[in-house]
Amino acid sequence: MRWWSSLITMGREGLRVQRVFAAPSAIARAVLAVLLAAILGLLLDDPVAGAMASVGAFICGIGTLLSPLRHRVVNALGMAAAFSATALLGALVHGTTWLFLPVLAVAAFTAGLARTLGVAPGIRGCLAVIGLMITADLAPGVHAGLVMAGWVATGTGLIVVVQLLPPYGPRYASQRRALAALYQSLAQASVTADPVALGRPAPFTAAREALDLLPQFSRPAAAAMFGLLGEAERIRRALQTVRLPGPVAAATGNRQALAAAAQVLGDISRTVASGREHSTPAEVWTLLETSAAASPVRSARDLAARLRLADQLARHSTDDRLGDVLEPHTEVPGLYAGTPTVTRTARRIRAQLHPQSPIFRHAVRLAVGVVIAEVIGRSIGGWSGLGISAHGFWVALTTMLVLFPEYGHTIARGWGRAAGAVLGGLLATLLSLPHWSPTGLAVASVVLAAASFVTLRTGQLMLNLWLTTWIVFLIHHVGGLPGPTAWARAADTVVGAALAILIFLIWPTWSTRRLPGLLAEWLRVQDRLLPELLTGYADAGVTDPATTDELRAQSRQVREHLEAAVHESHAEPAQHRGSWSTAQLEQISTQVSTVAGCVTLLHEHLPRTEQDTVPELTELADPLHEHLSALARAAAGAETVAPGALRSAFDSFVARSGLLAAASDGSRGAATSRAVALSTATVDAVEALTATIASRRHRHRAPA
Structure with a gap:
């Protein structure tokens, strides 16, 4: 029942329509590029040229609408180069299945690794792989495939050109x-x-x-x-x-x-x-x-x-x-100098190249899944004469775009894309009934592409409805295929989505299972950061800002991954097998934030003058280090830790150090009183987290 309930819940999430849209100017540029591609096809009286240029402009247009972090021209250039290169590669390996499938696997694996850089780069990587599948599957031969790749590149070039048009907006x-x-x-x-x-x-x-x-x-x-x-x-x-x-x-x-x-x-x-x-x-x-x-x-x-x-x-x-050159302000040491982007990106991807990494597992799963989907799609591509015989790109495309590193997103996208494809198939069938002139076909194609751009970020249901309608409408009229092709594409989508979900369930990456490791990693960072801050109270300016900034940046990144994993775990049917219940995970997330807040306060009140120093506080660094080390091992399940040990050590430290008496001293009483309050709050927060970690579910599980 838990599995079925999870599927239904995520299915509802996948069918939800959100009111989230890309920037109107960005949508207008993408639509303009598709319009120019359609006009090019009309002027040349070449339906294939118009269709392939439209495909290139459409796919790259989607890439420009996905949460761009770089300048829009840079995004468009990168997307255009990647999509054109894969389309060319697909044309070269056309007809050589023994070569195409390994190339497809490598391309899908690379797209999976791109997820290291974020959701948008991961999706852009998958969009680039689509170019490989289109020319390798749809081209009637190598020469025709090269021609198709050329027109695809033309369409991607139009996307780059329209990025140069106003409005420009502010720099950066x-x-x-x-x-x-x-x-x-x-x-x-x-x-x-x-x-x-x-x-x-x-x-x-x-x-x-x-x-x-x-x-x-x-x-x-x-x-x-x-x-x-x-x-x-x-x-x-x-x-x-x-x-x-x-x-x-x-x-x-x-x-x-x-x-x-x-x-x-x-x-x-x-x-x-x-x-x-x-x-x-x-x-x-x-x-x-x-x-x-x-x-x-x-x-x-x-x-x-x-x-x-x-x-x-x-x-x-x-x-x-903006052109005024200012000295960079403090609090971000190392960031202004920076590491070259290529070096930093290579370092981040290299860090994922191990079997325990969820991104690496996702990349392998994506490569295997796309190849299996391509083989299955080629086997059933004809659908008794209704589909495109011996072509499996639509099944493989769906599998690739549904498979995500997280269970919840994979299930939701599977439901949403399947439902959208069925509705899109119905709409495409209705649009296939009348006769369309070349001009009418071009206008309808641009309108459907515009609807896809507008609904891109509203959810998989609306996006795939218009996407299926657009691509089937285009292929049907350009390729002279029978009207029921719409239902073949919808069936391919359902098969691809179901295959993606099945592959994930066979080889899952559960966020629930990652939580102990992420929590332990965050605690290990605190084990370095908190003693560093406490020893900083010995003298003014003794703490190295670069060191603390680096540690705090690591803490923030790990905590972000931890919070995301906690959120994802709530949707997983395997959540009941985790170390902590849903309520305990929320409690841990809150307690982690509380500890992080205490760290912030300790950092904020580091002594700036001799009157602010509290050298006695450095004595707390060793017991806190020992406790956090043991707590990290306990979070990972390597050992147990008893709540109260840190509190006992702290009480003894306060009684022995004479801090309470020093707090009443007029010259340094305020600084000492604040230091005692901050250290007490920190110990309380760590002890609360200790109690929750110690209450791992398997230790209190009732007998069946």
Whole structure:
């Protein structure tokens, strides 16, 4: 029942239609490229040229609409080169099945590895493989295949050309979007005063990765945006630590001050996103500065100043000032210098080349699945004369686009694509009934392609409805195929989707099984980071900012993977076999965020002067290191750890160190009191996580 319930739940998710659309200007460019391809076919009176150019423009157009991180021309060039190259390769291996299938397997494996760089690069890799299958399967011969590949390349070239058309928007649009989303998330968290929302790593990771893509020669001009990333980190820490006493101590005043901070952050977000200044009213700044002046807390006093600096950087990032070369602000050491993109990408992919990696397993599964689907598609491609005989690309295409590294996405996409193909087959059948003139055919083809572009991000159901209608309509009229071809394509889609789901279930990559390893990995990072911070309280400036920044970046990335795995595990039928229940996993996720928040506070209050030092705190580094090491092993299932051990060691440390007495000392009492409070909160958070990890499900499972 659990398996059937999971399939039904994910099936409903796959049939859901979302209101998410690409940028209208990007959609318009993609539609224009398809229109130009159709016009080219009409002018040449060559249906094959028009169809293949339309296919090239259509597939590459989809690639340009998928969450671009680089400049749109760079995205289009990369997609055009990859798709044209695979189409040429497919034409060269046409008719040699013994060579085509291994080449297809290698191409699919490479596309699977591209998932290392994100969902959009992974899908773009799969789209490139489609070019290989189209010419290898549909071309009547090698020469005809080369001609088809040439027209496909022409269509991809049209996509590149239309990217040069206005509107252009501000420079570094992708980086602006990521930074604007980061500041918007801070604004929302400021309004809700939610510490978990403030600690979410995804917006920071996205902004860091987007900026890290900039080449070395363009980074000086973008220094203001690097500074905005650093200030976002400092603002987040201030929001986590701020307490507004005095005249705004009441709940109403506190909400007003947080709302003012949210408004400033929102204005910064809009300025960065649009490249045009969005000024914050003077009364908002007055409220913030009054609150800061009345607060004895350093972070609260700094909040208004940090918001001022971020606002200045946002204005410096607008179009008319972006060329100003600024010194990069601190808090992002190493990022401004950066690692060359090719080196960094190769390093990330190389790190996945081991059997335990879910990305590697996904790539192998994709390669095997696509080859099996191609063989099955060639075996049934005729569908008793209704389909395209001896061609299996549609089954293989569906299998490739349905298979994802995660169970939930694979099942949902399988249901959505199958349902969309059936509806698309019905619509394509209706469109095949009347006679179409060449001009009418071109117009209808462009309209159907436009519908596919508009619904690209609304869900698999709507996308595949229009996609199936478009491709069947095009193939039917260009190739002179019988009307029931629509149902053959729908049947191919159902077979390909079912095959993808079956292959995943035979060789799964369960997020539930990855959770212990991810949690242990995150704890190992904390085992290095927390002692580093605690020893930093011995003297002002003793902590190496580059080291702590690198460790905190690692912590954020691992925590992002952990949170994603927790979310994915809820959809899995194997979840009941995991180490922790659904409620315990949510508890662990919350507790991890709490520990991360404590780490942020410890980092924020590192001593800046001799009066801020608390050298006694360094004594806590060793017991915390030992406990976190043992807890990492316990999370991985290697041993057990008893809750309370760290608390006992901490209580003994506090009693022995005399910190409580030092907290009443006038000269350094405030710093000591704060250090005791922060270390107590950290120990409490680690102990709470310890208790949840120790309550692994198999230790308390009731007898059957």
